[in-house]
Amino acid sequence: MPVQNAEIAAMFDQAAELLEIQGGNQFRVRAYRRAARVIEGLPESVRSLLAAGRDLSELPGIGKDLAGKMADIVKTGHFALLDTLKKKLRGGLGDIAALPGLGPKRVKLLYDKLKVRTREDLRRVLKAGRLQDVKGFGPTIAKRLAEALEKPRAEKRFKLSVAEAEAEALVGFLHDGGRIVVAGSYRRRRDTVGDLDVLVTGEDGAAVGDKLLRYENIAEVLAHGPTRTTIILRSGLQVDARAVPEESYGAALLYFTGSKAHNIALRALAIDRGWKLNEYGLFAGRRRIAGATEEEVYKKLGLAFIPPELREDRGEVALARANQLPRLVSLSDMRGDLHVHSNWTGGTATIEAMAEGARALGYAYIALTDHSRRVAMAHGLDPARLSRQIKEIDRLNERLSGITVLKGIEVDILKDGSLDLPDSALSKLDVVIASVHSYFNLSREVQTDRVIRAMQNRQVSILGHPTGRLIGERAAYEIDMERVIAAARVLGCHLEINAEPDRLDLNDIHAYAAKAAGVKLAISTDAHSVNAFSYMRFGIDQARRGWVAAHDVINTRPLGELRKLLRR
DNA sequence: GCCGTTTTCGGCCCGACTGTTTTCAGTCG
Secondary structure, eight states, rough: OOOOHHHHHHHHHHHHHHHTTTTTTHHHHHHHHHHEEEEEEHHHOHHHEEEEEHHHGGSSTHHHHHHHHHHHHHHSOOOHHHHHHHHHHHHHHHHTTSSSTOOHHHHHHHHHOOOOOOOHHHHHHHHHGGGGTTOOOHHHHHHHHHHHHSSSSOOOOHHHHHHHHHHHHHHHOOOOSSSSEEEEEEEHHHHSSEEEEEEEEEEOOOHHHHTTTTTTEEEEEEEOSSSEEEETTTSSSEEEEEEEEEEGGGHHHHHHOOOOOHHHHHHHHHHHOOOEETTEEEEEEEEEEEEHHHHHHHHHTTTOOGGGEEEEEEEESHHHHTTTTOBOOGGGOOOOEEEEETTTEEESSHHHHHHHHHHHHTTTEEEEEEEEETTTTTOOOOHHHHHHHHHHHHHHHOOOOSSSSHHHHHHHBBBTSSSSEEEEEEEETTTEEOOSSTTTTTHHHHHHHHHHHHHTTTTOOOEEEEEEOOOBOOOOOOOOHHHHHHHHHHHHHHHEEEEEEOOOSSOHHHHHHHHHTTOOOOEEBSSSSSSGGHHHHHHHHHHHHOOOOOOGGGGGHHHHHHHHHHHO
16 A cells, blocks of 8 residues: 555654654754645645656655655655654653644643643543643633533534535624635645635724624633634534725735735745735835735735635745646636436436526536436436437427537446447547546556556546545545556546535646646536536636636537547 | 755744743744
Protein backbone atom coordinates (compact mmCIF):
# COMPACT_ATOMS: atom_id res chain seq x y z
CA MET A 1 0.00 0.00 0.00
CA PRO A 2 1.81 3.10 -1.18
CA VAL A 3 2.00 6.07 1.15
CA GLN A 4 -0.66 8.62 0.15
CA ASN A 5 -0.14 12.37 0.15
CA ALA A 6 -2.77 12.73 2.86
CA GLU A 7 -0.77 10.43 5.13
CA ILE A 8 2.44 12.39 4.65
CA ALA A 9 0.54 15.61 5.35
CA ALA A 10 -0.94 14.08 8.51
CA MET A 11 2.52 13.04 9.70
CA PHE A 12 3.83 16.58 9.18
CA ASP A 13 0.82 18.01 11.01
CA GLN A 14 1.35 15.68 13.94
CA ALA A 15 5.03 16.51 14.07
CA ALA A 16 4.16 20.22 14.05
CA GLU A 17 1.78 19.75 16.93
CA LEU A 18 4.26 17.82 19.04
CA LEU A 19 7.08 20.25 18.25
CA GLU A 20 4.83 23.10 19.28
CA ILE A 21 3.92 21.45 22.54
CA GLN A 22 7.57 20.91 23.29
CA GLY A 23 8.14 24.61 22.75
CA GLY A 24 9.99 24.20 19.49
CA ASN A 25 10.75 27.09 17.15
CA GLN A 26 7.38 28.43 16.02
CA PHE A 27 8.65 29.01 12.51
CA ARG A 28 9.85 25.46 12.24
CA VAL A 29 6.39 24.41 13.39
CA ARG A 30 4.83 26.62 10.76
CA ALA A 31 7.10 25.16 8.09
CA TYR A 32 5.78 21.67 8.79
CA ARG A 33 2.18 22.91 8.72
CA ARG A 34 2.68 24.80 5.50
CA ALA A 35 4.33 21.78 3.93
CA ALA A 36 1.37 19.64 4.99
CA ARG A 37 -1.04 22.00 3.20
CA VAL A 38 1.14 22.02 0.09
CA ILE A 39 1.31 18.22 0.02
CA GLU A 40 -2.45 17.90 0.46
CA GLY A 41 -2.98 20.16 -2.52
CA LEU A 42 -0.61 18.37 -4.88
CA PRO A 43 -2.29 17.09 -8.01
CA GLU A 44 0.11 14.17 -8.14
CA SER A 45 1.31 11.79 -5.46
CA VAL A 46 4.68 12.43 -3.87
CA ARG A 47 5.53 8.87 -4.78
CA SER A 48 5.06 9.41 -8.48
CA LEU A 49 6.83 12.78 -8.40
CA LEU A 50 9.80 10.94 -6.95
CA ALA A 51 9.47 8.14 -9.45
CA ALA A 52 9.56 10.73 -12.23
CA GLY A 53 12.79 12.08 -10.81
CA ARG A 54 11.31 15.40 -9.78
CA ASP A 55 13.08 17.55 -7.20
CA LEU A 56 10.62 17.95 -4.35
CA SER A 57 12.45 20.99 -3.01
CA GLU A 58 11.10 22.90 -6.00
CA LEU A 59 7.67 22.78 -4.37
CA PRO A 60 6.74 25.91 -2.42
CA GLY A 61 7.52 25.61 1.27
CA ILE A 62 9.59 22.47 0.72
CA GLY A 63 13.35 22.80 1.14
CA LYS A 64 16.17 20.30 1.07
CA ASP A 65 15.37 19.00 4.54
CA LEU A 66 11.66 18.38 4.07
CA ALA A 67 12.22 16.98 0.59
CA GLY A 68 14.55 14.41 2.12
CA LYS A 69 12.05 13.58 4.83
CA MET A 70 9.27 13.12 2.30
CA ALA A 71 11.45 10.75 0.31
CA ASP A 72 12.21 8.79 3.48
CA ILE A 73 8.54 8.53 4.35
CA VAL A 74 7.66 7.23 0.90
CA LYS A 75 10.52 4.75 1.07
CA THR A 76 10.00 3.46 4.61
CA GLY A 77 6.40 4.33 5.45
CA HIS A 78 7.72 5.95 8.63
CA PHE A 79 8.60 9.46 9.69
CA ALA A 80 11.57 9.11 12.00
CA LEU A 81 11.21 12.56 13.56
CA LEU A 82 7.60 11.88 14.44
CA ASP A 83 8.48 8.55 16.02
CA THR A 84 11.14 10.27 18.13
CA LEU A 85 8.77 13.03 19.21
CA LYS A 86 6.12 10.53 20.17
CA LYS A 87 8.61 8.53 22.19
CA LYS A 88 9.64 11.63 24.12
CA LEU A 89 6.05 12.28 25.05
CA ARG A 90 5.27 8.67 25.82
CA GLY A 91 3.00 8.11 22.86
CA GLY A 92 1.97 11.65 22.03
CA LEU A 93 -0.49 14.21 23.27
CA GLY A 94 -2.60 14.86 20.21
CA ASP A 95 -5.58 13.39 22.00
CA ILE A 96 -6.26 16.45 24.14
CA ALA A 97 -4.77 19.19 21.97
CA ALA A 98 -7.98 19.38 19.94
CA LEU A 99 -10.07 20.37 22.96
CA PRO A 100 -11.29 23.98 22.95
CA GLY A 101 -9.10 26.29 24.97
CA LEU A 102 -6.18 23.88 24.97
CA GLY A 103 -3.31 25.09 22.86
CA PRO A 104 0.29 23.99 22.96
CA LYS A 105 1.17 25.94 26.09
CA ARG A 106 -1.60 24.59 28.25
CA VAL A 107 -1.15 21.07 26.95
CA LYS A 108 2.51 21.30 27.94
CA LEU A 109 1.57 22.63 31.36
CA LEU A 110 -0.90 19.81 31.90
CA TYR A 111 1.73 17.26 30.98
CA ASP A 112 4.52 18.81 33.04
CA LYS A 113 2.47 19.46 36.16
CA LEU A 114 -0.08 16.67 36.17
CA LYS A 115 1.22 14.11 33.64
CA VAL A 116 -1.97 14.50 31.66
CA ARG A 117 -1.68 12.96 28.18
CA THR A 118 -5.10 11.67 27.25
CA ARG A 119 -8.72 12.68 27.56
CA GLU A 120 -9.02 9.99 30.22
CA ASP A 121 -6.18 11.55 32.24
CA LEU A 122 -7.82 14.93 31.96
CA ARG A 123 -11.16 13.60 33.11
CA ARG A 124 -9.47 12.16 36.19
CA VAL A 125 -7.68 15.34 37.27
CA LEU A 126 -10.82 17.37 36.65
CA LYS A 127 -12.79 15.06 38.90
CA ALA A 128 -10.13 15.28 41.60
CA GLY A 129 -10.20 19.07 41.36
CA ARG A 130 -6.47 19.16 40.76
CA LEU A 131 -6.65 21.43 37.76
CA GLN A 132 -6.85 24.54 39.96
CA ASP A 133 -3.34 23.78 41.19
CA VAL A 134 -1.98 24.68 37.77
CA LYS A 135 -1.33 28.32 37.11
CA GLY A 136 -3.38 29.64 34.20
CA PHE A 137 -6.29 27.26 34.68
CA GLY A 138 -9.28 28.93 36.29
CA PRO A 139 -12.81 27.67 36.96
CA THR A 140 -14.13 28.72 33.54
CA ILE A 141 -11.59 26.73 31.59
CA ALA A 142 -12.13 23.75 33.86
CA LYS A 143 -15.85 23.91 33.25
CA ARG A 144 -15.46 24.23 29.51
CA LEU A 145 -13.06 21.29 29.38
CA ALA A 146 -15.40 19.15 31.46
CA GLU A 147 -18.22 19.91 29.03
CA ALA A 148 -16.10 19.26 25.97
CA LEU A 149 -15.07 15.87 27.34
CA GLU A 150 -18.70 14.84 27.59
CA LYS A 151 -19.45 15.70 24.00
CA PRO A 152 -18.72 13.33 21.15
CA ARG A 153 -15.55 14.21 19.33
CA ALA A 154 -17.20 15.58 16.22
CA GLU A 155 -14.93 17.82 14.29
CA LYS A 156 -17.48 18.09 11.61
CA ARG A 157 -17.34 19.70 8.23
CA PHE A 158 -20.55 20.43 6.38
CA LYS A 159 -21.33 19.85 2.74
CA LEU A 160 -21.17 23.10 0.80
CA SER A 161 -24.83 22.75 -0.18
CA VAL A 162 -25.86 22.36 3.47
CA ALA A 163 -23.72 25.29 4.56
CA GLU A 164 -25.27 27.31 1.75
CA ALA A 165 -28.77 26.77 3.07
CA GLU A 166 -27.67 27.82 6.57
CA ALA A 167 -25.79 30.81 5.21
CA GLU A 168 -28.69 32.09 3.14
CA ALA A 169 -31.08 31.87 6.07
CA LEU A 170 -28.64 33.66 8.36
CA VAL A 171 -27.88 36.41 5.86
CA GLY A 172 -31.61 36.92 5.38
CA PHE A 173 -32.00 37.37 9.11
CA LEU A 174 -29.02 39.69 9.59
CA HIS A 175 -29.58 41.79 6.51
CA ASP A 176 -29.94 45.39 7.47
CA GLY A 177 -29.19 47.53 4.45
CA GLY A 178 -25.41 47.41 4.91
CA ARG A 179 -23.08 45.01 3.23
CA ILE A 180 -23.13 41.44 4.42
CA VAL A 181 -21.21 38.60 2.89
CA VAL A 182 -20.23 35.09 3.91
CA ALA A 183 -16.49 34.74 3.38
CA GLY A 184 -14.13 31.94 4.42
CA SER A 185 -13.99 28.54 2.77
CA TYR A 186 -17.64 29.07 1.85
CA ARG A 187 -16.69 31.91 -0.46
CA ARG A 188 -13.75 29.91 -1.75
CA ARG A 189 -16.38 27.26 -2.53
CA ARG A 190 -14.62 24.38 -0.87
CA ASP A 191 -16.61 21.15 -1.14
CA THR A 192 -17.04 21.13 2.62
CA VAL A 193 -17.25 24.04 5.05
CA GLY A 194 -16.14 24.03 8.68
CA ASP A 195 -17.73 27.30 9.73
CA LEU A 196 -19.39 30.40 8.32
CA ASP A 197 -17.37 33.61 8.40
CA VAL A 198 -19.88 36.43 8.13
CA LEU A 199 -18.60 39.89 7.38
CA VAL A 200 -20.76 42.98 7.83
CA THR A 201 -20.00 46.66 7.38
CA GLY A 202 -21.46 49.50 9.35
CA GLU A 203 -20.85 52.06 12.04
CA ASP A 204 -22.31 50.06 14.86
CA GLY A 205 -20.51 46.73 14.90
CA ALA A 206 -21.82 45.77 18.31
CA ALA A 207 -25.40 46.05 17.10
CA VAL A 208 -24.78 43.34 14.50
CA GLY A 209 -23.41 41.00 17.14
CA ASP A 210 -26.37 41.75 19.37
CA LYS A 211 -28.74 40.98 16.54
CA LEU A 212 -26.97 37.73 15.80
CA LEU A 213 -27.57 36.66 19.40
CA ARG A 214 -31.30 36.92 18.73
CA TYR A 215 -31.12 34.43 15.85
CA GLU A 216 -33.45 31.57 16.65
CA ASN A 217 -31.17 28.70 15.60
CA ILE A 218 -28.40 29.33 18.14
CA ALA A 219 -27.22 26.44 20.27
CA GLU A 220 -24.32 28.16 22.03
CA VAL A 221 -22.54 31.51 22.26
CA LEU A 222 -18.76 31.13 22.32
CA ALA A 223 -17.67 34.76 22.25
CA HIS A 224 -19.29 38.17 21.98
CA GLY A 225 -17.23 41.34 21.69
CA PRO A 226 -17.70 44.77 20.16
CA THR A 227 -16.59 43.70 16.67
CA ARG A 228 -16.67 39.92 16.73
CA THR A 229 -19.25 37.37 17.80
CA THR A 230 -18.94 33.59 17.62
CA ILE A 231 -21.88 31.23 17.95
CA ILE A 232 -22.74 27.62 17.23
CA LEU A 233 -25.97 26.89 15.39
CA ARG A 234 -28.25 24.01 16.30
CA SER A 235 -26.97 22.16 13.27
CA GLY A 236 -23.50 22.29 14.85
CA LEU A 237 -22.22 24.76 12.31
CA GLN A 238 -20.10 27.53 13.85
CA VAL A 239 -20.61 31.14 12.81
CA ASP A 240 -18.02 33.89 13.23
CA ALA A 241 -19.50 37.31 12.59
CA ARG A 242 -17.21 40.26 12.24
CA ALA A 243 -18.09 43.94 11.75
CA VAL A 244 -15.72 46.37 10.03
CA PRO A 245 -16.00 49.98 8.86
CA GLU A 246 -16.93 50.53 5.22
CA GLU A 247 -13.47 51.77 4.21
CA SER A 248 -11.99 48.46 5.36
CA TYR A 249 -14.47 46.27 3.54
CA GLY A 250 -12.10 44.99 0.88
CA ALA A 251 -9.23 44.28 3.26
CA ALA A 252 -11.57 42.57 5.68
CA LEU A 253 -13.17 40.50 2.92
CA LEU A 254 -9.72 39.46 1.79
CA TYR A 255 -8.67 38.57 5.31
CA PHE A 256 -11.87 36.71 6.13
CA THR A 257 -11.97 34.83 2.83
CA GLY A 258 -8.48 33.41 3.24
CA SER A 259 -7.13 30.92 2.83
CA LYS A 260 -4.77 31.52 5.66
CA ALA A 261 -1.83 30.51 3.48
CA HIS A 262 -2.97 32.92 0.76
CA ASN A 263 -3.23 35.75 3.30
CA ILE A 264 0.24 35.06 4.59
CA ALA A 265 1.60 35.19 1.04
CA LEU A 266 -0.11 38.56 0.47
CA ARG A 267 1.13 39.96 3.76
CA ALA A 268 4.64 38.90 2.89
CA LEU A 269 4.32 40.85 -0.38
CA ALA A 270 3.21 43.88 1.63
CA ILE A 271 6.19 43.54 3.95
CA ASP A 272 8.53 43.37 0.94
CA ARG A 273 7.33 46.85 0.03
CA GLY A 274 7.63 48.14 3.57
CA TRP A 275 3.86 48.05 4.07
CA LYS A 276 1.52 46.24 6.41
CA LEU A 277 -1.64 44.36 5.46
CA ASN A 278 -4.32 43.55 7.99
CA GLU A 279 -8.12 43.31 7.97
CA TYR A 280 -8.43 47.10 8.13
CA GLY A 281 -6.38 47.89 5.09
CA LEU A 282 -3.02 48.10 3.44
CA PHE A 283 -0.88 50.60 5.33
CA ALA A 284 2.27 52.56 4.61
CA GLY A 285 3.16 53.60 8.10
CA ARG A 286 -0.11 54.87 9.53
CA ARG A 287 -1.49 55.87 6.16
CA ARG A 288 -4.06 53.59 4.59
CA ILE A 289 -3.18 53.16 0.91
CA ALA A 290 -5.86 50.59 0.03
CA GLY A 291 -8.61 48.59 1.65
CA ALA A 292 -12.07 49.59 0.46
CA THR A 293 -12.15 46.86 -2.16
CA GLU A 294 -10.24 43.63 -2.74
CA GLU A 295 -9.37 44.80 -6.26
CA GLU A 296 -7.64 47.85 -4.81
CA VAL A 297 -5.51 45.79 -2.44
CA TYR A 298 -4.47 43.30 -5.12
CA LYS A 299 -3.62 46.15 -7.49
CA LYS A 300 -1.44 47.95 -4.95
CA LEU A 301 0.40 44.71 -4.31
CA GLY A 302 1.08 44.42 -8.05
CA LEU A 303 -1.32 41.53 -8.58
CA ALA A 304 -4.24 40.81 -10.87
CA PHE A 305 -7.48 40.13 -9.02
CA ILE A 306 -7.46 36.55 -7.77
CA PRO A 307 -10.86 34.82 -7.73
CA PRO A 308 -11.68 33.39 -4.27
CA GLU A 309 -11.71 29.82 -5.58
CA LEU A 310 -7.99 30.09 -6.38
CA ARG A 311 -6.85 31.50 -3.04
CA GLU A 312 -5.15 28.41 -1.69
CA ASP A 313 -1.51 29.40 -2.10
CA ARG A 314 -1.09 26.89 -4.90
CA GLY A 315 0.82 29.18 -7.20
CA GLU A 316 -1.95 31.72 -7.84
CA VAL A 317 0.02 34.64 -6.39
CA ALA A 318 2.94 34.19 -8.78
CA LEU A 319 0.57 33.87 -11.76
CA ALA A 320 -1.36 36.96 -10.65
CA ARG A 321 1.90 38.87 -10.52
CA ALA A 322 2.66 37.80 -14.10
CA ASN A 323 -0.97 38.50 -15.06
CA GLN A 324 -1.31 34.92 -16.28
CA LEU A 325 -4.21 33.62 -14.23
CA PRO A 326 -6.51 31.30 -16.18
CA ARG A 327 -9.90 32.64 -17.17
CA LEU A 328 -12.00 30.28 -15.10
CA VAL A 329 -15.10 28.55 -16.41
CA SER A 330 -18.35 30.06 -15.19
CA LEU A 331 -21.98 29.04 -15.13
CA SER A 332 -22.78 31.26 -18.10
CA ASP A 333 -20.28 29.31 -20.25
CA MET A 334 -22.33 26.14 -19.98
CA ARG A 335 -24.36 25.19 -23.04
CA GLY A 336 -25.77 21.93 -21.83
CA ASP A 337 -25.87 19.14 -19.28
CA LEU A 338 -24.49 15.75 -20.28
CA HIS A 339 -25.70 13.56 -17.43
CA VAL A 340 -29.48 13.60 -17.08
CA HIS A 341 -31.96 10.95 -15.92
CA SER A 342 -35.67 10.61 -16.64
CA ASN A 343 -38.54 8.69 -15.10
CA TRP A 344 -37.55 5.73 -17.26
CA THR A 345 -34.97 4.73 -14.62
CA GLY A 346 -35.77 6.38 -11.32
CA GLY A 347 -35.87 10.07 -12.18
CA THR A 348 -38.97 12.05 -11.33
CA ALA A 349 -39.67 13.75 -14.67
CA THR A 350 -40.37 12.72 -18.26
CA ILE A 351 -37.72 13.19 -20.92
CA GLU A 352 -39.77 16.02 -22.36
CA ALA A 353 -40.05 17.78 -18.99
CA MET A 354 -36.30 17.52 -18.50
CA ALA A 355 -35.73 18.94 -21.98
CA GLU A 356 -38.12 21.82 -21.32
CA GLY A 357 -36.45 22.51 -17.98
CA ALA A 358 -33.03 22.63 -19.63
CA ARG A 359 -34.27 24.91 -22.39
CA ALA A 360 -35.67 27.28 -19.76
CA LEU A 361 -32.14 27.56 -18.37
CA GLY A 362 -30.88 28.61 -21.77
CA TYR A 363 -29.16 25.32 -22.60
CA ALA A 364 -28.78 24.25 -26.23
CA TYR A 365 -28.66 20.52 -25.46
CA ILE A 366 -28.86 17.81 -22.84
CA ALA A 367 -27.75 14.22 -22.97
CA LEU A 368 -30.38 11.85 -21.63
CA THR A 369 -28.33 9.21 -19.84
CA ASP A 370 -30.50 6.79 -17.92
CA HIS A 371 -29.16 3.79 -16.04
CA SER A 372 -28.41 0.43 -17.65
CA ARG A 373 -30.01 -2.86 -16.61
CA ARG A 374 -27.46 -3.75 -13.91
CA VAL A 375 -28.97 -1.01 -11.75
CA ALA A 376 -32.11 -3.06 -11.21
CA MET A 377 -33.26 -0.86 -8.35
CA ALA A 378 -33.77 1.97 -10.82
CA HIS A 379 -35.20 -0.38 -13.47
CA GLY A 380 -32.18 0.17 -15.69
CA LEU A 381 -32.51 -0.10 -19.44
CA ASP A 382 -31.88 -3.30 -21.39
CA PRO A 383 -31.22 -3.12 -25.14
CA ALA A 384 -34.91 -3.39 -26.01
CA ARG A 385 -36.02 -0.54 -23.72
CA LEU A 386 -33.05 1.51 -24.80
CA SER A 387 -34.20 1.13 -28.44
CA ARG A 388 -37.65 2.32 -27.48
CA GLN A 389 -36.18 5.28 -25.64
CA ILE A 390 -34.07 6.19 -28.65
CA LYS A 391 -37.19 6.26 -30.83
CA GLU A 392 -38.99 8.41 -28.30
CA ILE A 393 -36.11 10.89 -28.22
CA ASP A 394 -36.04 11.02 -32.03
CA ARG A 395 -39.74 11.87 -32.07
CA LEU A 396 -39.25 14.40 -29.28
CA ASN A 397 -36.42 16.16 -31.11
CA GLU A 398 -38.68 16.59 -34.14
CA ARG A 399 -41.19 18.38 -31.95
CA LEU A 400 -38.86 20.45 -29.79
CA SER A 401 -37.26 23.64 -30.89
CA GLY A 402 -34.43 25.50 -29.21
CA ILE A 403 -32.98 22.41 -27.58
CA THR A 404 -31.57 19.09 -28.68
CA VAL A 405 -31.80 15.92 -26.63
CA LEU A 406 -28.76 13.75 -27.21
CA LYS A 407 -29.27 10.03 -26.92
CA GLY A 408 -27.18 8.55 -24.18
CA ILE A 409 -26.81 6.06 -21.36
CA GLU A 410 -25.06 5.81 -18.03
CA VAL A 411 -23.82 2.29 -18.52
CA ASP A 412 -22.58 0.29 -15.58
CA ILE A 413 -18.99 -0.84 -15.41
CA LEU A 414 -19.18 -4.50 -14.41
CA LYS A 415 -16.77 -6.13 -12.00
CA ASP A 416 -14.29 -7.12 -14.69
CA GLY A 417 -14.36 -3.75 -16.43
CA SER A 418 -16.67 -4.85 -19.21
CA LEU A 419 -19.86 -2.88 -19.79
CA ASP A 420 -23.44 -3.72 -18.93
CA LEU A 421 -24.67 -3.34 -22.52
CA PRO A 422 -23.22 -4.70 -25.77
CA ASP A 423 -21.43 -2.42 -28.23
CA SER A 424 -24.28 -3.00 -30.67
CA ALA A 425 -26.58 -1.12 -28.29
CA LEU A 426 -24.05 1.57 -27.28
CA SER A 427 -23.09 2.36 -30.85
CA LYS A 428 -26.53 3.86 -31.54
CA LEU A 429 -25.95 6.59 -28.94
CA ASP A 430 -24.44 10.06 -28.96
CA VAL A 431 -23.10 9.94 -25.40
CA VAL A 432 -21.99 6.97 -23.32
CA ILE A 433 -21.10 7.61 -19.69
CA ALA A 434 -19.51 4.63 -17.98
CA SER A 435 -19.84 4.52 -14.18
CA VAL A 436 -19.00 2.26 -11.25
CA HIS A 437 -21.98 1.48 -9.02
CA SER A 438 -20.83 -1.77 -7.44
CA TYR A 439 -17.77 -3.54 -6.01
CA PHE A 440 -16.43 -0.44 -4.33
CA ASN A 441 -13.93 -2.31 -2.21
CA LEU A 442 -11.66 -3.89 -4.79
CA SER A 443 -7.94 -3.35 -4.32
CA ARG A 444 -6.50 -0.16 -5.72
CA GLU A 445 -4.80 -1.94 -8.55
CA VAL A 446 -7.75 -4.10 -9.52
CA GLN A 447 -10.17 -1.18 -9.34
CA THR A 448 -7.90 0.99 -11.47
CA ASP A 449 -7.47 -1.76 -14.07
CA ARG A 450 -11.22 -2.27 -14.09
CA VAL A 451 -12.01 1.37 -14.78
CA ILE A 452 -9.30 1.74 -17.39
CA ARG A 453 -10.57 -1.34 -19.18
CA ALA A 454 -14.01 0.27 -19.36
CA MET A 455 -12.50 3.46 -20.78
CA GLN A 456 -10.72 1.41 -23.43
CA ASN A 457 -14.08 0.61 -24.98
CA ARG A 458 -14.25 3.17 -27.77
CA GLN A 459 -18.00 3.56 -27.31
CA VAL A 460 -17.37 5.27 -23.95
CA SER A 461 -17.16 9.04 -24.14
CA ILE A 462 -17.15 10.00 -20.44
CA LEU A 463 -16.13 8.34 -17.19
CA GLY A 464 -18.90 9.19 -14.69
CA HIS A 465 -18.25 10.23 -11.07
CA PRO A 466 -14.75 8.73 -11.24
CA THR A 467 -14.07 8.08 -7.53
CA GLY A 468 -17.56 7.19 -6.31
CA ARG A 469 -17.35 9.23 -3.16
CA LEU A 470 -20.40 10.49 -1.30
CA ILE A 471 -19.28 13.39 0.87
CA GLY A 472 -19.59 12.56 4.54
CA GLU A 473 -21.08 9.15 3.80
CA ARG A 474 -18.79 7.05 1.66
CA ALA A 475 -15.13 7.56 0.94
CA ALA A 476 -13.83 7.38 -2.60
CA TYR A 477 -13.01 3.83 -3.60
CA GLU A 478 -9.36 3.02 -3.89
CA ILE A 479 -8.28 4.09 -7.34
CA ASP A 480 -5.08 5.42 -8.83
CA MET A 481 -6.36 8.65 -10.34
CA GLU A 482 -3.00 9.45 -11.90
CA ARG A 483 -3.20 6.28 -13.96
CA VAL A 484 -6.83 6.97 -14.81
CA ILE A 485 -5.99 10.49 -15.98
CA ALA A 486 -3.02 9.27 -18.00
CA ALA A 487 -5.23 6.62 -19.62
CA ALA A 488 -7.95 9.17 -20.34
CA ARG A 489 -5.46 11.34 -22.15
CA VAL A 490 -4.15 8.51 -24.29
CA LEU A 491 -7.60 7.11 -25.03
CA GLY A 492 -9.33 10.42 -25.66
CA CYS A 493 -11.91 9.69 -22.97
CA HIS A 494 -13.39 12.60 -21.00
CA LEU A 495 -13.75 12.74 -17.24
CA GLU A 496 -16.83 13.94 -15.42
CA ILE A 497 -17.11 16.49 -12.68
CA ASN A 498 -20.36 15.29 -11.20
CA ALA A 499 -22.04 18.38 -9.77
CA GLU A 500 -24.46 16.56 -7.51
CA PRO A 501 -23.70 18.24 -4.15
CA ASP A 502 -23.16 14.92 -2.35
CA ARG A 503 -20.64 13.84 -4.97
CA LEU A 504 -18.56 16.71 -6.41
CA ASP A 505 -16.52 14.04 -8.10
CA LEU A 506 -13.91 14.66 -9.54
CA ASN A 507 -12.87 16.95 -6.72
CA ASP A 508 -10.85 20.15 -7.19
CA ILE A 509 -7.42 18.54 -6.94
CA HIS A 510 -8.23 15.81 -9.44
CA ALA A 511 -9.83 18.33 -11.77
CA TYR A 512 -6.61 20.32 -11.67
CA ALA A 513 -4.59 17.22 -12.44
CA ALA A 514 -6.85 16.32 -15.36
CA LYS A 515 -6.66 19.81 -16.80
CA ALA A 516 -2.90 19.85 -16.37
CA ALA A 517 -2.67 16.55 -18.26
CA GLY A 518 -4.74 17.94 -21.11
CA VAL A 519 -7.78 15.78 -20.37
CA LYS A 520 -11.11 17.42 -21.18
CA LEU A 521 -13.85 17.47 -18.60
CA ALA A 522 -17.64 17.29 -18.65
CA ILE A 523 -19.41 19.15 -15.85
CA SER A 524 -22.83 17.55 -15.39
CA THR A 525 -25.49 17.42 -12.71
CA ASP A 526 -26.68 13.79 -12.75
CA ALA A 527 -30.12 15.41 -12.49
CA HIS A 528 -32.98 13.12 -11.48
CA SER A 529 -35.43 16.04 -11.48
CA VAL A 530 -35.83 19.39 -13.21
CA ASN A 531 -34.82 21.26 -10.06
CA ALA A 532 -31.56 19.33 -9.91
CA PHE A 533 -30.27 21.16 -13.00
CA SER A 534 -29.46 23.95 -10.53
CA TYR A 535 -26.67 21.76 -9.07
CA MET A 536 -24.54 22.79 -12.02
CA ARG A 537 -23.16 25.70 -9.99
CA PHE A 538 -21.58 23.33 -7.47
CA GLY A 539 -19.74 21.53 -10.24
CA ILE A 540 -18.58 24.86 -11.63
CA ASP A 541 -17.28 25.78 -8.17
CA GLN A 542 -15.06 22.71 -7.99
CA ALA A 543 -13.89 23.15 -11.58
CA ARG A 544 -12.89 26.73 -10.82
CA ARG A 545 -11.05 25.55 -7.72
CA GLY A 546 -9.22 23.19 -10.07
CA TRP A 547 -8.14 26.12 -12.32
CA VAL A 548 -10.38 24.81 -15.10
CA ALA A 549 -11.11 27.19 -17.99
CA ALA A 550 -14.12 27.12 -20.30
CA HIS A 551 -12.13 25.53 -23.12
CA ASP A 552 -11.21 22.61 -20.83
CA VAL A 553 -14.90 21.67 -20.59
CA ILE A 554 -16.67 19.90 -23.43
CA ASN A 555 -20.18 21.06 -22.59
CA THR A 556 -19.23 24.70 -23.02
CA ARG A 557 -19.02 23.95 -26.75
CA PRO A 558 -21.70 24.46 -29.38
CA LEU A 559 -23.44 21.24 -30.34
CA GLY A 560 -21.47 20.69 -33.52
CA GLU A 561 -18.13 20.95 -31.78
CA LEU A 562 -19.37 18.81 -28.92
CA ARG A 563 -20.37 16.02 -31.31
CA LYS A 564 -16.84 15.95 -32.70
CA LEU A 565 -15.35 15.77 -29.21
CA LEU A 566 -17.63 12.88 -28.30
CA ARG A 567 -16.44 10.75 -31.21
CA ARG A 568 -13.36 8.64 -30.53
C1' DG B 1 12.55 24.77 8.45
C1' DC B 2 12.09 28.02 4.48
C1' DC B 3 13.59 31.77 1.76
C1' DG B 4 15.91 35.81 -1.20
C1' DT B 5 14.66 42.64 -6.88
C1' DT B 6 17.65 44.86 0.93
C1' DT B 7 19.88 36.89 -0.70
C1' DT B 8 23.06 32.59 2.40
C1' DC B 9 21.63 35.31 7.61
C1' DG B 10 18.00 36.88 9.93
C1' DG B 11 13.91 37.48 9.23
C1' DC B 12 9.25 34.88 9.32
C1' DC B 13 1.08 37.82 9.30
C1' DC B 14 -1.76 40.08 12.40
C1' DG B 15 -5.53 41.28 15.47
C1' DA B 16 -9.82 40.02 18.64
C1' DC B 17 -11.38 37.88 22.58
C1' DT B 18 -11.06 35.36 26.99
C1' DG B 19 -9.66 34.24 31.43
C1' DT B 20 -6.74 35.03 34.72
C1' DT B 21 -4.34 38.46 35.38
C1' DT B 22 -2.73 43.19 38.37
C1' DT B 23 -0.59 44.32 32.86
C1' DC B 24 -0.91 40.03 29.79
C1' DA B 25 -0.44 35.22 27.89
C1' DG B 26 -2.84 31.96 25.43
C1' DT B 27 -5.91 30.66 21.95
C1' DC B 28 -8.12 31.21 17.75
C1' DG B 29 -8.95 32.34 13.07
